[in-house]
Amino acid sequence: MQIVTIDRHNAAHARGIVIVIDVIRAFSVAGYAFAEEAHSLWLVRSAEEARALQQLAPDALLGGEIGGRLIPGFDFNNSPSQMAARDVRGKRLIQRTGAGTQGAVNASDGASIILLCALTNAQATAEYARQRSIKTGEVITILPTAHSAEDPTCFEDEACAQYIEALLHQDKQAQTLLETAIHQLQTAGRFDAWKQGYPDLPFADIEAVLQINRFPFAMIGTRKEWQGITYVEVHQYKLA
Template sequence: MPVTIYQGNDYSPAPADINIVIDVIRAFTVAHYAFIGGAKKILLVRTTKEAFRLKKTYPDYLLTGEVNGVGIKGFDLDNSPKRAAGHDMAGKTLIQKTTNGVNAALHALQAEHILVTGFSNAKTTAEYAAALSRRQKEPVINIIASHPIGDDDMACAEYIKDIIEGKQTIAPAEAVMRIKNSHVAEKFFDRENPLFDPDDITYCIKEIPGHFVMKINPEKEVPMIERVII
């Protein structure tokens, strides 16, 4: 089966059977912890203006995200998986706006199945995609590493590709090391940069076995991530 990896947050891949969009640091790690905490759904928006418009209509929804890595004034949460994990998410709907992951996902809606993940849910997502692909003749699978530079999402993309293709060339520990040593992770370990919490990386590199994947429903007025039990 053809499995192709692309890198960037504005790449629109050709129509496929399965698109997998990755943002390890940190959007889809945040999403994963939100669903673990009981979140109902996550709406994906391109702009802060759209996020605030939805919040005005639905004041109980939680705004979460960042611009260029920094939390947005007026949002309920930033893009920290640590803070997402500590927040009461039960039954909540989130509105997520991020620089890389969300933008990449909104460019990748031309597929029968659209999955999003960080490393924390990578193995579960890859195994689900592999199972889907076995049901189709000559399936086309795109994997999008949303950060346009660096090795964090690429390490996860290659790890997922490896699992889908039934190989064992990339061990989880190798992917974790590449994520920790990536350009994107550097600022989290810079003690002179208090905007970024090193604990977030700990959340981003912890693989959590689970029984659900995060799948985009593109049919709604606002595309949304839903928790799909497998």
């Protein structure tokens, strides 16, 4: 089983089974949406693309953020705790965020499949990827979309990537590695912005993103094209 890790600046070089990670908060939101029985997600790079795709799916809901804030005219923001309270059963959601959806779309050209990952579905994602790689021989590419080089407190995706790799290798220290990383995130002040009372950054999001392995499903995406727009269509896959 071959495993490589790349950063978001090299997303176009992703190959094989591509695990795209956005813990805070895009793919935590995605997990809660599927837990609330959303039909599917379409991931895009811009708000303009999201609005354009509504021509293809007029009943779709628009969600995401720019600069962490709700995009004007969109139906929901980038809050997993607020998504958990929404009625999205049977709905298609079109999502645009600054890191996660960018990484997924940018990696989609060379990927056989895209797997959306947060801490909330890390184990299910790793198990699906491991089983598929063993069966097909495909490389597993791990792509954390946040990067601590740009903000030293933003290393949650790298920590999740290390956890995923440990799970892929069935390392018994995987849980200990993750617990250490979460403690480091807390002491580094990663969650401080969620303690200030901002409407788009509710305090409940901290608990929501740290619900480790809450969801027993993978989120599987494939590249799509429509009228010059490249997007990733995502469905839930429950592991047996």
